[in-house]
Amino acid sequence: MRRSAAETAVGGHSGSFMRRLYRLPSKLIIGLFLLAVLIFTLFPLLVTVLGSLKTNAEVTAGGTLLPNEWRFSNYAEAWRQADFARFSWNSLFISSMTTIIALLISAMAGYVVNRRTFPGKRMYTALQASTMFISIGAVVLRPQFELIVAMNLNASLWGIILILLGSHAAVFFMIIGFYSAIPRELDEAATIDGCSFYGVFFRIVLPLLRPGLAVGALFQFRNAWNEYITPLVFTMTNPKLQTLTVGLANLRYGYNAATQTHLMMAGACISLLPILIVYIFANRSFMQVTAGSVKG
Incomplete structure (x- = not known):
């Protein structure tokens, strides 16, 4: 029925x-x-x-989540003891220069790899990938240090920047993915209008790559800001060049050799602020990337 x-x-x-x-x-x-x-x-x-808002004894004893006495002076004490002003400037300079140079190198290399065919292209891409998946850690610190000494950069922050630039492969592959979303017809149209190879890159392609550059800048800045081993090794003979991550370790023990966990926590909170600021500025680009990924 x-x-x-x-x-x-x-x-x-x-x-x-x-x-x-x-x-x-x-x-x-x-x-x-x-x-x-x-x-x-x-x-x-x-x-x-x-x-970071507790006393050292209260942190060591544990048992309570909220402080019995809110000690905001811990931040001022951590800033003074660790010489945060100098170390923050060193970290900011290293992270900023590493990010700018790495983005420029990655953007130019990614453009050539994505748009051109040349001998050794696959080998170059494979070498870039190998730096991401093969980590030999402290084994390369000695030859890196000898190389920087030979270049007379061991008494400068540029030596650390040069070493950190070797870890830009992740940004390189990230930017290549963004190049795939930029039509090649734009390159051809600009070339027909008389733009040179460099003119097409700097005037046409690079402005369209802004969201990818912002995302890459966040990751590169974060990695450079959080780096500890390389700045520690390269600044042992020159404490004035130490970064914030190295300076935080100096807060572990005070003048009386007592552990200062509360000051280390306060210093760690201070060191998080630049990363949060960079993320706030890059958040708009993240939203553009997310919006573009769901179009269909």
């Missing part, structure tokens, strides 16, 4: 209700999982911020 329209409507509504009911457990599981990830991500940060 043929079902009436009312029965069909009721049956469809019932089926839709059952499908939504079946989806509830999966949504609940996903929600609980995301909540757990959020808690595990933010809880250490919360403990650090609150610990």
